[in-house]
Amino acid sequence: MSFKRSTTSVTLALIALSIISITSIQQNAFAQETGMSVSAMASEGSDTISVSGHTMSQITDITFTVISPSLNVISVGQLTPDANGDFATEFKVNPMWKESGFYTIKVEQSPHGSSLYKASLRVEIINGMTSETDVTESNLETGFFEPKPTERKGLMIKESNAMAGSNIITIMGTTDSANSITIKVIAPNGNVVVVDQFAPILDTNSHFLKDITTGGPLWNQDGQYTIVAQQGDDPKYKYSIEVGIKDGVVIPEFGTIAVMILAVAIISIIAVSAKSRLSIMPRY
Numbered sequence: 001m002s003f004k005r006s007t008t009s010v011t012l013a014l015i016a017l018s019i020i021s022i023t024s025i026q027q028n029a030f031a032q033e034t035g036m037s038v039s040a041m042a043s044e045g046s047d048t049i050s051v052s053g054h055t056m057s058q059i060t061d062i063t064f065t066v067i068s069p070s071l072n073v074i075s076v077g078q079l080t081p082d083a084n085g086d087f088a089t090e091f092k093v094n095p096m097w098k099e100s101g102f103y104t105i106k107v108e109q110s111p112h113g114s115s116l117y118k119a120s121l122r123v124e125i126i127n128g129m130t131s132e133t134d135v136t137e138s139n140l141e142t143g144f145f146e147p148k149p150t151e152r153k154g155l156m157i158k159e160s161n162a163m164a165g166s167n168i169i170t171i172m173g174t175t176d177s178a179n180s181i182t183i184k185v186i187a188p189n190g191n192v193v194v195v196d197q198f199a200p201i202l203d204t205n206s207h208f209l210k211d212i213t214t215g216g217p218l219w220n221q222d223g224q225y226t227i228v229a230q231q232g233d234d235p236k237y238k239y240s241i242e243v244g245i246k247d248g249v250v251i252p253e254f255g256t257i258a259v260m261i262l263a264v265a266i267i268s269i270i271a272v273s274a275k276s277r278l279s280i281m282p283r284y
Helices: 002-026 256-280
Strands: 030-034 036-042 048-055 062-067 073-079 086-092 101-108 118-126 133-138 141-145 155-161 168-175 181-186 192-198 207-213 223-230 238-246
Touching: 036 101, 036 118, 048 062, 048 101, 048 118, 062 086, 073 086, 118 133, 155 223, 155 238, 168 223, 168 238, 181 207, 192 207
Parallel strands: none
Antiparallel strands: 030 141, 036 048, 036 133, 048 086, 062 073, 062 101, 101 118, 155 168, 168 207, 181 192, 181 223, 223 238
């Protein structure tokens, strides 16, 4: 019984390993955090304002600019965040903060040119002393980003979306031209099964979408179908991708390496199972 449990554990481990390997290979996106967070704190009646924060970029210095209620610049400073992206500084109210009212502390990593790396904090000064202050502005954002291929001008198909077993393939691409796009689908045997043309309706990022319906007698060959998108004769405006089709519908795309890993895992499972059966056979 112990040998059977051991064999089962090995089999499950191999299955888990193959799934993890396929997932890691297929995973072509990653979480990434960007931006900056800044806080200003002061006690009631103090002459010191403490400013601290965190930035996801350590490659440029942080600039501080203090603007008075009358919109005069009364202080400018700069510091470098530490290796973890943390930073901190203090401002003494006297003798420059003479006006009563709200002062604005601007914090910026200007070379980035992004609002995620800018903050603006307001602190109140009355008769040269601070009001109780605890303000924070955070532009930290976590997103899910796909590594981008080398950008080029022209037309490019970014991806094709279709669930396994679906008869609808949605292709998404980009183009810097408003000319009509011709879509051509070529079967594994070289036959053209679809020819279509449409005028791209581009969003602000120059993306376009197009649905392609599979199925019917022209899609009866199993294998990789080539989808070609083209605008005119310029090679920069021609791009192609492949989609697997079986029985007229989309099949999952694992990738060559992932399939090899899965095949090795399956062979290993068969070998272990065969060995276990031989080991438990009675000996005469």
